Amino acid sequence: MSVDEPGRAPRPARPVRNAARRAALAALGLAAVAGCARAGGGGGGDTLTLGLAVPLTDTEGKPDVYGVRSRMGAELAVEELNARNAFGGARLVLRLVNDRGDPETAIDVADSLVQDGSVLAVVGHVYSGATIQAATRYEGNLPAVATSATSPDISRLGDWIFRVASSDSANAVALARAAQGMGRRIAILYANDDYGQGLARNFAAALRAAGAQVAAMDPFLDDTNDFRPYLQRMKARGVDLVFVAGLQEPAARAIRQAQEVGLAARFVGGDGIEGLAAMGARYDGTAVGVLFHPQMSDSSRAFVQRYRARYREDPDSQAALAYDAVRLLARALEEGHRDPRAIRDWLAGVGRDGREGAPAFEGVAGTVKFDEHGDPVDKRFTMGVIQGGTISLPEAGR
Incomplete structure (x- = not known):
């Protein structure tokens, strides 16, 4: 089965409940492939597919900078992973869907990803409201790693929702x-x-x-x-x-x-x-x-250099968090977890002590160790000051 690759236009939307919603979703270009069994081997042979649910546009069709930057960070991660043949001959692809930052649209986006048997896990959503509404669709079906969604309510959404940003x-x-x-x-x-x-x-x-x-x-x-x-x-x-x-x-x-x-x-x-x-x-x-700053760590500084080389601009928190979410899920795939439940179980153990746990994940936006709610524990949150077109860290000058 073919899947949507980074940068490629997605396929038409699945059937929806009424004509008005069908027209709205078709206008968004939501990709969906229904009726495929989700194989235990994962991703359909030579491909491993992650959903990427971000707001590429707002509800009026205007570009959404938070979603655009998230896509850029996620796609950079995929390019780097495939370049080093991280998956033993398989290729990682993203199925990109536009949730418009809208909670109602996010429900349909989540439905489309759940119905696509090739999707193993989801990177997203970006906004808290979209994450909260989509979570009921993912529960028991697909693990989702939200990027910059920080609402405290996300901590109570169930066992299949994780996030790489600390809670508000x-x-x-x-x-x-x-x-x-x-x-x-x-x-x-x-x-x-x-x-x-x-x-x-x-x-x-x-x-x-x-x-x-x-x-x-x-x-x-x-x-x-x-x-x-x-x-x-x-x-x-x-x-x-x-x-x-x-x-x-x-x-x-x-x-x-x-x-x-x-x-x-x-x-x-x-x-x-x-x-x-x-x-x-x-x-x-x-x-x-x-949630991210270029001077946070050596890995942050190295990421900035790679991002600049790829896009000719500096990354922000959205790009860094999406990059980390892809790489976190890729770690599960690299370790042989190729079905949604196995990936969910692996995520739940990241940074946990004991035989069932996995090591903490070292991301460009800080270390990720999940608690029982899927929230990162002791995630760094840094105060900076805007000056001359950049955000400076007071401690950087000491």
Whole structure:
């Protein structure tokens, strides 16, 4: 059976429940191959297939930078693995599907991957909401390794969902600790979705546990254009630090408008806003918690060099985490685990002590050791500051 290879256009979608959904999914170009038995040998003879579920576009058809970079990191990993003949003559391929970052679309994407008998495991999803909705389809069928999905709710999704990014329940503690050293009166702007709600809730709880107060806490949508009412109220309350639990585009609007209304507050956020570094000097001084940084380790620096050579640009967290997710699953395949349940069982033992465990996985974005929920234990989360188009680590200059 032929499968979709990296960079190749996927096949038409499987039949769906009604004509409207069928048309929507066909427009996305979701690949699906139904009716194939998933062979114990895995992947259909000379190929080993991983699903890659990422948002290549948003729901309006515009390119999604988080998904595009994830695809680039994943494809680099596949190219490197095949170049060194990692699988004893078999070739690793990716079946690329576009979930648009949309939870409903993610359900159909997951269905299509589960029904494709050649797919052994899934890399994805990128967004928390998509991961949460897709998880019910993967449970008992396909192991999935989410890349940058950080919602704490993912820890409760079942035995077949893993992730290479640390949960916001852990990240928020580091962010809150850093925020306390940056400002006295702290406000929170949060995206009203799974990622924003979880990060904001845990950040606020960590602040309060440390005896700090939250001066304001306001939700927004990704397409919110006017943050001025929130920002003017923050100015009146003497807010000197604004924490953004959301993505880079709305964060950029909020920062621009804060400057317009004269709110002299510093901004800080999680990994969702790291893209501000490439958006101009007005964002200099913004503090960002990142899941990957080129200076984290020797392997990180080496990865950056390979990524630059391939794509003529620097990788971000999305690229690094997708790269690690592919290589993690490839390790299972290299060790001879060629069916979904065997891969799931192997993942559950990564970094565990005892005879049934596998060694911790050393990725370019840090070490992966899974706990009983499929979350990485003690995963490094680093605070940096945007300056001159890059994110600098304060400790790098010491």
